[in-house]
Amino acid sequence: MTQDELKKAAAWAALEFVKENTIVGVGTGSTVNHFIDALGSIKDTIKGAVSSSEASTARLKALGIEVFELNDVDVLDVYVDGADEINAHNEMIKGGGAALTREKIVAAVAKQFVCIVDDTKLVATLGGFPLPVEVIPMARSYVARELLKLGGDPVYRQGVVTDNGNVILDVHNLKITQAKQLETQINQIVGVVTNGLFAERGADKVIIGTKNGPQIK
C-alpha cells in the first residue's frame, strides 16, 4: 500500500467518531483531505464543520458541507486532524501545512482530538520533523535568535504566509524529550503566535493506517 492509501484508510476509519447531528472540527493536510471526502459521504447526517484553514474550508464547501465560524460554536464533540510526528504519549508535531495556530484553537474547543496518521508518522522521540513556529513577521529575526538559544536551528519558511498573515520558522535539530515544557517555553518568546507542539493538548485517540488495516489506540 502507498503512504496515501494508508492515510486514506486512517481518515475513513475516523467516521466512527463522528456523531449524528453534530458540528465536526476539521484539521488540515493531505490526510484530512481524505477525511473531508469521507465526511462528504455522510454530510446529510451532520450539521456541518468548523475548519482550521482556508484550504479545508474550500474543500468542505465544495462538497456541500456547511462551515460554521468557531465563534458561533460553544463546543465541538470531536476534532479530527493529522500530524507530522506522534510519539507514544500521543504528543505531536504539527504545522507542516502551516495551519498550526488555527488547528490548536479548534482543537482546544473539542471534547475529543482524534489524530489520523499513516504509520510513518510514529516516532520514539519528537524533533526529527522540524518544529514549525508561527511568528509575527516583524519579530522573525528576534525569535530566531531566541530559538537558537534553546538549541534549535530555525529556518525561515520562504514564501509562506499563514492564513493569519504571519510567517513560519521551522526549527531543525531538536531532540524533544520534554514536549510540554518546550511547548510552553517557545510560546513565551515575544512575537511567537504558537508552536507546532501539541503536547499540553495531545491526541485522545490515534488512528494509524497500517498495511494490516487501520489500528485505533
Ligand SMILES: O=C(CO)[C@H](O)[C@H](O)COP(=O)(O)O
Ligand atoms: O499539521 C498539519 C498542517 O498544518 C498537518 O496535520 C500535518 O502537516 C500532516 O499533514 P499530512 O496529513 O499532509 O501528512
